[in-house]
Amino acid sequence: MSELSLEIVEGPGAGRQVPLGEPLVVGRAQDVQVVLDDPQVSRRHARISPRGEQAIVEDLGSSNGTFVNGSELHAPAAVGGGDEVLVGVTVLEVRSMAQISERPSPNRAHRRAWARSSIDCSTPGPRSEPRRLRSRSSRSSCWSC
Numbered sequence: 001m002s003e004l005s006l007e008i009v010e011g012p013g014a015g016r017q018v019p020l021g022e023p024l025v026v027g028r029a030q031d032v033q034v035v036l037d038d039p040q041v042s043r044r045h046a047r048i049s050p051r052g053e054q055a056i057v058e059d060l061g062s063s064n065g066t067f068v069n070g071s072e073l074h075a076p077a078a079v080g081g082g083d084e085v086l087v088g089v090t091v092l093e094v095r096s097m098a099q100i101s102e103r104p105s106p107n108r109a110h111r112r113a114w115a116r117s118s119i120d121c122s123t124p125g126p127r128s129e130p131r132r133l134r135s136r137s138s139r140s141s142c143w144s145c
Helices: 097-102 109-118
Strands: 004-010 017-019 024-027 046-051 054-059 066-068 077-079 084-087 090-096 134-136 139-141
Touching (some): 046 084
Antiparallel strands (some): 024 046, 054 077, 066 084, 134 139
16 A cells, blocks of 8 residues: 655645545645635635545535546546645645655745746747646646746
């Protein structure tokens, strides 16, 4: 059986890791297992439960929805190592122990800061239109990021 972990890779608390050894409720309420300081997250937003080599993600009736790899959840969904769960503006990555050994942290805070400082996103993009934001999950980045 593969041990899984959740890591906040974007948003408040980036870099924090939580072992996924039991079902975890994610939200803003102080009585949930993974408390997020994100105003877009509901008090009890989602549940992530380990199930063998994978985990099951369920939205708990949140106001802003729960997304897995860019798709909004409408029913529980299975996730595995490398999959991303978006709640509010916080991105959680499901990681296996092997992934953690290979690459200790996928925390993107520094990479995004570098991209913002070195790319002029106001220059025209494809088809001579202003640079449009493209969606990867429900996050956005410019065409050249």
